[in-house]
Amino acid sequence: MAAEDLAGSGPGQGRSEDRPVPEPTVSSDSDVVMVDDPTMEARRWRLRNAAGPEGSIPHGSEGRVHQDSADDDHAAEARRTEAIIAEYRRQHERRQREAARKEATQRKEQDARAEWEAAL
Numbered sequence: 001m002a003a004e005d006l007a008g009s010g011p012g013q014g015r016s017e018d019r020p021v022p023e024p025t026v027s028s029d030s031d032v033v034m035v036d037d038p039t040m041e042a043r044r045w046r047l048r049n050a051a052g053p054e055g056s057i058p059h060g061s062e063g064r065v066h067q068d069s070a071d072d073d074h075a076a077e078a079r080r081t082e083a084i085i086a087e088y089r090r091q092h093e094r095r096q097r098e099a100a101r102k103e104a105t106q107r108k109e110q111d112a113r114a115e116w117e118a119a120l
Helices: 002-007 038-050 067-119
Strands: none
Touching: none
16 A cells, blocks of 8 residues: 555656645845846846946936947948948959950850861
8 A cells, every 4th residue: 555655756757746846936136147148138238338428327318328339330331331332343343354255265266267167
């Protein structure tokens, strides 16, 4: 009889319905912080970007503190885009020159072949 009672509650046998395991709780005063917690990373990012020159956080009604850096980022992105467009344009022009050169060479070979065949 005692063996029957222990059969379902041994280690590795699953959770015992007679002794439910309490759910873990985290109190509001807990010092637990997840490593690489995306919520905390987003909060730190917002605080870093909101801090003014003196390190204070402006009220919501004040203007954007880092407007200059946003403009700089936009200008840098525009320069990068222009550089990419210029590079593609150079590649396209190079391909066109190579195609024209190849076509001229083929035309010369065809003319030479036609002259050679006419001479025979």
